[in-house]
Amino acid sequence: MFDYLKERWRHRRDRHRRKILRKHIAKVDAERKAARTPLERLDPLVRELIEMGHGSGYYNDRARKIGELLNDRGGLPLMQAVYYEVFNWHPVTARDLQWAWNRIGDWQA
DSSP states (O other): OHHHHHHHHHHHHHHHHHHHHHHHHHHHHHHHHHHOOOGGGSOHHHHHHHHHHHTTOSOSHHHHHHHHHHHHHHHHHHHHHHHHHHHHHOTTTHHHHHHHTTTSTTOOO
């Protein structure tokens, strides 16, 4: 009987933790969506990167070329700003963009 009660309490505790985690994820997701700049207000290069995140991903020559153009325009600060904008749209695949831009200017993955 004691094992049954331990199992029951463990199940309740785990269910409670999952509930808290779901709330936290929903809150973070809402904050990220609120921080997005509307697509029509974005630079065409940034828009292109966001569209790449929906489709082919960032491991291609075009993503690297965009990184080089951004580096020429504004260096590391501009590249970081663009990366965080892309991150707001694609939090999972944005890490691939870091690797695609590795060693462009001062950028290091």
